[in-house]
Amino acid sequence: MSGWINKKRDHGNLLFIDLRDNYGITQCVIDNKNPLFKKIEKIPLETVVQFEGQVVERKKDTVNKELNSGEIEIKITNFKILGGTKELPLPVFSDQEYSEEIRLKYRFLDLRRSKIHKNIILRSNVISFIRKEMEKFGFLEFQTPILTSSSPEGARDFLVPSRLNPGKFYALPQAPQQFKQLIMVSGFDKYFQIAPCFRDEDARADRSPGEFYQLDIEMSFVEQEDIFIIVENLFNNLFKKFSNKKIQKEEFPKITFSETMLKYGTDKPDLRNPLEICDLTKIFERDDVKFEIFKNLVNKGSIVRAIVTKKTKDKPRSFFDNIDKWAKDKGSSGLAYFTFENKNDEVSGKGPIGKFFSPKACEEIMKVSNAQIGDSIFFACGQAKDVEKLLALARDKIAKDLDIIDENLFAFCWIVDYPMFENDEKSGKIKFSHNPFSMPQGNLSKLNLERPLDIKAYQYDIVCNGIELSSGAIRNHIPDLMYKLFAIAGYDKKNVDDKFSGMINALSYGAPPHGGIAPGVDRIVMLLANEKNIREVTMFPLNQNAQDLMMNAPSIIEDNQLKELNINLIKKK
């Protein structure tokens, strides 16, 4: 049996060695009657050895139930060292946490450790399962180019200089978006790919810098609902197979964009969290509400929204003040609050701002917000965007404080009916809010292009536990319509022809209606492995600064290589 020395327990005249391979740990044993004892005793941890010996049953009182092989052990008769080791920069046998720096530099050692080793195996099994399911659904897997052209919309591109075409550059694909549409135009009707995607944007805990993988899907002759059915099927099967957590609703709820922004303040709501936001702006126009700060702001166009917490009348003052303080730390003016109570057969508000609301006003608030006596309410007032943002975070914060999130649940949902366009805050101009290739909703011949902000798109997101897994859309396959929509966003016909020549050209020669989606594989594995950081499910990730500390990438390039590519470097002062 061959493997790594995971751990030794040396009793002087009796030695136990835990031998580890990809499948687990087996205890090997030798005593001083064997002349090799002294040599084997000295072999350091993580050496790769081959032991010869007999497999023997362990005595009942020495069985180790923690090990799969705990009923047996190997009596060593001979050994061979297959791979020696220097002193280890980090211990493999340990549950300790280590700095990312050392883990990434010695990733091959880190990957030997049990938890991450299992995560990587899980990832492999998940991808294998997805392939089999997609093939079962009748999809074909195709590869698309890695060296392609830079696209004007979206994230920053990774660029690759072309030696044969001096001064020109390839871009690595941010996603195979245009190619998968071209595949549909080419007459293949169900495509998928475990596709590498490259975006030169800054990292987050759940976002690798550089590269990540999508389960890229596209289908022709379909409507939105057809894609939902495929994805719901796949995800239900996948998440049931690889996790014991329950799926909240196997038919994923569909929430419109405007509804999710009102009820959850975000387009990636965590539906495990029962708290909802409601709009109470109108209440502050009443004469029997005397909370002047909010009333003045509402007069000037601010909105008021609120979160109700159930049966929190007996929570200590510190519970409320902590949340208010938390909101102030976030840079807001805080969260005003009170608790509904019954006083002399009348509803009244107990708490710092309770006195500003008449019994009638309280009753109206309870009606709108679905609150009962004994519940509390937290108010935020300001510009719509700021209020949405703050209350979205407050939903998470309050739910955590109240411990009302069921960690044993996957709560999927679809966010649908995204607006086609939005106002760019900086420039004041109208821009595509999501994907410029999405199909607008409604009767296309009667589309009111004069009011672009009212146009909704067949554009959807799938969200699980507050994590955005993917966007998708039914595509616009009608060139005339595409020119019109691009014109609204400030691109003239020539511009569109230049930037999207491949696409526009292809759509002009008999394109089928089509649509798709591209769920993030890394994030799916994160959910299944219950990991908060994407590096825990990535074999060889880049660090936050997009460097590979093990391979020393990126690295300085020799002058002759640069010359070949016609590139001069600008010397930084």
Add this chain to the structure above:
RNA sequence: GGGGGUGUAGCUCAGUUGGUUAGAGCGAUCGCCUGUCACGCGAUAGGUCGCGGGUUCGAGUCCCGUCACUCCCGCCA
């Protein structure tokens, strides 16, 4: 580009109000130990306290700068 956190032995960390020779556990090396499975016991080695500057009689500790890692904002159609 901006904000927060961290940086002390190979690894994980402690280090009081600025005060004698900077400590512990794991690992390494050496010795003892025949049923352990986080084996046990004893000893030894191991330090540019991230780096540079400053304040001070005296700095791991205070100040300024800088670097690295990380989390967040911006960014991510």
